[in-house]
Amino acid sequence: DTAVSQTPKYLVTQMGNDKSIKCEQNLGHDTMYWYKQDSKKFLKIMFSYNNKELIINETVPNRFSPKSPDKAHLNLHINSLELGDSAVYFCASSLISGGPNEQFFGPGTRLTVL
């Protein structure tokens, strides 16, 4: 059973479109995260939710909107996609919002904006 799953694995779309990436964890964790890994391979935090509540919101364009319908799911919706949004997006989860604690990462969604 996959602990943290993301769909889709690959997403190719045109500039200006709106797209969503879904994430689900079956670990019973309270906290979920979205990270972005750019072409230079740097992984940066975007958002974190604890029990459906936003607790971390880094400097991310407001075209990105996370949504957590329940604590097992954290989706990422992106409006008006731009070329610079091309990256691999990773979802992660952890037992609690504080630390230190282990984060479990999903397999990633490779987004390509043409």
Next chain:
Amino acid sequence: DAKTTQPNSMESNEEEPVHLPCNHSTISGTDYIHWYRQLPSQGPEYVIHGLTSNVNNRMASLAIAEDRKSSTLILHRATLRDAAVYYCILRAYSNSGYALNFGKGTSLLVTP
């Protein structure tokens, strides 16, 4: 969070021990030292973490210098599956969000 410095790349032979260094001279007293690794085309994977004392788990050992200004991740017997980018990350304890700041990491090549 304090900055870490790691070599860009290292190479090891299969079945030999690997020592991956990390310098963190500006570490604060509340910073935990975490190691994650990322295998090709996969998400990062937790390896180990510690605060002051050396730590062992089934994957690796973490040796922390007495002054905490450096640490070493030890893989006791490298396998081909250990080829990955290894990230040393410092993060102070927090009770409201524990995002990790990944640097460039060390790319480990394991040769048969």
